[in-house]
Amino acid sequence: MKSVELNNIVKTYNKGEIKAVNNVSFSVNKGELFGLIGADGAGKTSIFRILTTLLLPDSGTASVDGCDVIKDYRTIRKKVGYMPGKFSLYQDLSVEENLNFFATVFDTTIAENYELIKDIYVQLEPFKTRRAGKLSGGMKQKLALCCALIHRPNVLFLDEPTTGVDVVSRKEFWEMLKTLKQQGITILVSTPYMDEATLCERIALIQSGSIMMIDTPGQIIKNYPDKLYAVKADNMSRLQNVLRSNEQIKSCYSFGDFHHITMDNVQLTVDNLLVSLQNEGLNDLEVKEIIPTIEDCFMNLMSS
Amino acid sequence: MELNKDNNKSLSNAGSQLSVEREVVIKTDKLTKRFGDFIATNQITFEVYSGEIFGFLGANGAGKTTAMKMLCGLSKPSSGNATIAGFDIYRQTEQIKRHIGYMSQKFSLYEDLTIVENIQFFGGIYGLSDQQLKTKSNELIETLGLQKEANKLVNSLPLGWKQKLAFSVAVLHEPRIVFLDEPTGGVDPITRRQFWDLIYQAADKGITIFVTTHYMDEAEYCNRISMMVDGEIKALDTPADLKQKYAVSSMDEVFYELARGAKRNE
Numbered sequence: 001m002k003s004v005e006l007n008n009i010v011k012t013y014n015k016g017e018i019k020a021v022n023n024v025s026f027s028v029n030k031g032e033l034f035g036l037i038g039a040d041g042a043g044k045t046s047i048f049r050i051l052t053t054l055l056l057p058d059s060g061t062a063s064v065d066g067c068d069v070i071k072d073y074r075t076i077r078k079k080v081g082y083m084p085g086k087f088s089l090y091q092d093l094s095v096e097e098n099l100n101f102f103a104t105v106f107d108t109t110i111a112e113n114y115e116l117i118k119d120i121y122v123q124l125e126p127f128k129t130r131r132a133g134k135l136s137g138g139m140k141q142k143l144a145l146c147c148a149l150i151h152r153p154n155v156l157f158l159d160e161p162t163t164g165v166d167v168v169s170r171k172e173f174w175e176m177l178k179t180l181k182q183q184g185i186t187i188l189v190s191t192p193y194m195d196e197a198t199l200c201e202r203i204a205l206i207q208s209g210s211i212m213m214i215d216t217p218g219q220i221i222k223n224y225p226d227k228l229y230a231v232k233a234d235n236m237s238r239l240q241n242v243l244r245s246n247e248q249i250k251s252c253y254s255f256g257d258f259h260h261i262t263m264d265n266v267q268l269t270v271d272n273l274l275v276s277l278q279n280e281g282l283n284d285l286e287v288k289e290i291i292p293t294i295e296d297c298f299m300n301l302m303s304s
Numbered sequence: 305m306e307l308n309k310d311n312n313k314s315l316s317n318a319g320s321q322l323s324v325e326r327e328v329v330i331k332t333d334k335l336t337k338r339f340g341d342f343i344a345t346n347q348i349t350f351e352v353y354s355g356e357i358f359g360f361l362g363a364n365g366a367g368k369t370t371a372m373k374m375l376c377g378l379s380k381p382s383s384g385n386a387t388i389a390g391f392d393i394y395r396q397t398e399q400i401k402r403h404i405g406y407m408s409q410k411f412s413l414y415e416d417l418t419i420v421e422n423i424q425f426f427g428g429i430y431g432l433s434d435q436q437l438k439t440k441s442n443e444l445i446e447t448l449g450l451q452k453e454a455n456k457l458v459n460s461l462p463l464g465w466k467q468k469l470a471f472s473v474a475v476l477h478e479p480r481i482v483f484l485d486e487p488t489g490g491v492d493p494i495t496r497r498q499f500w501d502l503i504y505q506a507a508d509k510g511i512t513i514f515v516t517t518h519y520m521d522e523a524e525y526c527n528r529i530s531m532m533v534d535g536e537i538k539a540l541d542t543p544a545d546l547k548q549k550y551a552v553s554s555m556d557e558v559f560y561e562l563a564r565g566a567k568r569n570e
Contacts, residue, residue, distance in 0.1 A: 018538035033353040039464045137364045166518060167556060168563045192490050193519075195556075207492065235502060254497055256524035256554065257543065261311060299493050 001066050003053060003155055003186040004028035009060035011046045013048050020046040021057070022209035028155075028188055028202075035200030035272065036190040037294070043209040044190040045085060048159045051188070064301055065154045065186075081153035085160040091133030095143055098132050099150060106151030116183060117146045122174055138169045144178065149185075156180065158189040162196065174199050194234045194295035205298050212301040217294055224292040224300060226250065226262035229270070233282040236257050242280045253299060260296055316462060326353040329480050329512045330375065333341050335393075337383035344370040346535035347384060354480070357503060357513040359523050362532030363563040368516055369485070371532070375514070376483055377401050389480035402430070405474035405511075408485035410527055412470030415459035423473055430477035444472050464495030469503060475506050482506065482514040488522065500525055523555040531562045538562050 004027060010022040021043045028034040036044050047057035051064055053073035062069045089098045099121075103110050112123070120142050127135065129181045134142060141161060160176075162170045174196065175205060176189060189200065197203045197217050204214045213220055233239040240259055243252040248268040252261045263273065270287050277285055292300075315567045330352035337345040344368040352358045362368045373379035375388055377397030386393040389403040413422045423441040432440065445454050448468060458466060467487060475482050484503075500522065507513050515526065523529055523543060530540040538547060539562055546558045 039495075041488035042492075164364075164486070164518065166563060167520065168363060168566070171560070194493060244375050251492075253499065254521075254525065256521040295493050302492065302494055 002027040002066050003030045004188060006062045007060055007260055009050060009062055010058045011050060011055065014057055019209050024211055026204050026211060026214050028186060030185055031181065031184050033177060033187045033201045035197055035203040036188065036206055037194060037197045037203050038206035039070050039192050042206045044206060045159055046236065048190065052080055052157055053077060077152045081148035081156045083148045083158045083161055085163065087140050087144060089144055089147060092131055094129050094131055096128040098143060100147055102147040103150045105206065108151050110150065113150055113152045116152055117149050121146050121177060137165060141165065141173065142143045153185065155186045155188065158187065160190050160192065162191060162193065194293065194298055197294040205301060206301055220294065220297050221292050224297050227265060228290055228292045228296060229261050230258035230259050230288050230290045231261055232283040232286040235282060242277065242282065325332055329354050329389055332386040333384055335386050336376060336384040337374060337379065337380050343535050348408045348537050350530055350537060350540055352512060352514060354512055355507055355510045356528065357507050357515065357526045359526030359529040360516045361523060361529055361559065364531040364564045366566065367535040368532055372483060372485060376404060376406060387403065403480045403484035405479040407470045407487055408476040409487060409489040411465060413473065416457060418455050419469060419537055420454050423476065426473045427476050432477060444476065456489060464491050466501055467491055468479060471499065471502055475511055479511060481512040481514055482511065486516055486518065488517065488519060520554065520556040520559055531559065533562055533566050
C-alpha cells in the first residue's frame with residue numbers, strides 16, 4: 001500500500017479561471033521522505049490541502065494511508081499531521097498550552113508520545129511558559145512541528161517549513177526531519193529552495209500546477225540532457241551578454257560566481273569557446289564541465 | 305554630497321564596472337536602535353557607493369529589518385548618525401523618502417488596481433507630472449512586455465511578474481537608492497534571474513541597490529556584502545574576498561561560518 005496516492009487530481013479556482021493543480025498524479029511510499037519542489041503559485045499548497053482533507057478536488061482521486069480523501073476524511077484527520085506554511089498555532093497560548101491543546105484534541109497526552117518529540121521539545125522547554133506569539137521564528141517552527149507530531153501521525157505534511165528561514169536554521173530543520181524519518185513516519189515536504197531537494201529521497205518538480213518530473217534527485221541529475229559548463233570571466237555581466245548573443249550557446253543562466261551554459265556540441269568545443277570569448281576582450285577566463293544541480297534541471301524542464 | 309576619493313577599489317565581481325571616484329550615498333556611523341534593554345541594531349558603521357549593488361545579509365533576527373527601517377526614514381535611531389542620499393536620518397526623513405524606492409516580498413502593489421493604475425498611483429505619490437507618468441508607464445509596460453495585461457488587475461499576474469513590476473514601479477521616479485527586502489522569495493528560478501537582470505539595469509543607470517536575500521547564489525551577484533549577526537555587522541567585503549578570508553568556496557559556507565555562532569534568532 002502506498003502511503004499517499006494521487007490520480008489525475010485537478011483543482012481550479014475562480015470558476016475554472018485559475019488552474020492551480022493540473023492533472024497531478026504521484027505516490028509516496030511508506031516511510032519515504034518525499035519533496036514537492038516548486039515556486040510560489042506552483043500548486044503545492046493546494047495539493048497539501050487536498051491531501052489533508054481541507055479542500056475538495058474538482059476531479060481525480062487521492063488517498064492517504066489507505067483512506068480516500070473525500071469519503072474517509074474523518075479517519076485521515078486522525079492519522080495525519082499538518083504544518084501549514086503560515087504559522088497557525090494559538091499566539092496567545094503558551095508553548096506548553098498549545099502542545100497540550102493539540103494533544104487533547106487528538107485524545108492523547110504529551111507524556112504518551114513524548115519520545116517522538118523529545119529531541120525537538122527539549123530545545124523549547126526553557127520557554128514553555130512563553131506565549132507562542134512571542135517566540136522567535138526558529139522556535140515557532142519547532143513548536144509547530146511538535147504540535148503536528150503530538151498524536152504520532154502516520155503521515156506528516158510540511159508545507160514550506162523553511163521558507164524565509166536562514167541557512168543555519170534550515171540545516172537544523174532538515175536534521176530533525178532525518179530523525180523523524182527513522183521513526184517510520186512518511187513525510188511529504190514542500191519547498192521553493194532547490195538546494196533542499198537533494199535532502200529528500202524522491203522529489204516531484206512542479207511548475208504552474210503540473211509535475212515536470214518525479215524521481216530521486218540523483219536520477220533527475222543523471223537525466224539532464226546536455227553537458228553543462230560553468231564559465232567565469234573578469235566581467236560577468238559582459239560575459240553573459242556575449243554568451244547570450246552566441247547562437248551556439250543553448251542556454252546561459254547566472255549561478256553565483258559562475259554562469260552555467262549548455263552548448264551545441266557539434267559545432268562548438270570548449271577550446272573554440274575560450275578563443276571566441278578572448279576575442280571579445282574577456283580576461284581571466286575559466287570554463288569547466290560540471291554536474292548539474294537540481295536548479296539547473298528545474299530550469300531546463302521549465303524552458304523545454 | 306560627499307565624495308569618497310580614497311575608495312577606488314575596483315568591484316569587478318558583479319555587473320557594472322564602477323568608476324574610480326565613488327560617491328557615498330549611504331553613510332552610517334554607530335547607528336543604534338534599542339527597544340528597552342534589547343539592542344536590535346548595535347553601532348553599525350558602513351558606507352554604500354552610488355550605483356553599487358549592496359547585499360545586506362544576516363540570520364533571522366540579526367537586526368536587518370530594524371536597520372532598514374531606520375535607513376528608509378521610518379524609524380528614529382536611538383543613537384548614532386546616518387545620511388541617506390545626503391539627507392540626515394533624524395531631521396530630513398521626508399526628503400529621504402522622496403529619494404528612495406522600496407519593495408519587499410510582502411508589500412509591493414495594490415492587488416485590486418490594474419497595472420496601469422498602480423504605476424500612476426505610485427508615480428503620482430512620488431510627484432511625477434502627468435506627462436512624465438504617461439511616458440514612463442508606456443516605457444515600463446513595453447520593457448516588461450505587459451502590453452496585453454496593462455488593464456488587468458495586478459492579482460491576476462503570476463508572482464514573478466508581480467515582483468518584476470513592483471521593482472520597476474519602485475524605481476519609476478529614479479530614486480538614488482532602492483531598498484529591496486527579500487524581493488525574490490518564492491519566485492521560480494528563471495524569473496529570479498530575470499529579476500536580477502532588472503537589478504543590473506537599474507544599477508547601470510546609477511541607482512544604488514540595497515538588497516536582502518536568503519538565496520546565497522544571489523549574494524554572489526552583489527558588489528559587496530555585509531553580514532549582520534546579533535545586531536552587529538560582523539563582516540563587510542566583496543563576495544570573493546569573503547570567501548578567501550574564510551577559506552571556503554561558496555557564500556553559503558561564509559554565511560554558515562558567521563551565523564552559526566548567533567545567540568539570538570528573531
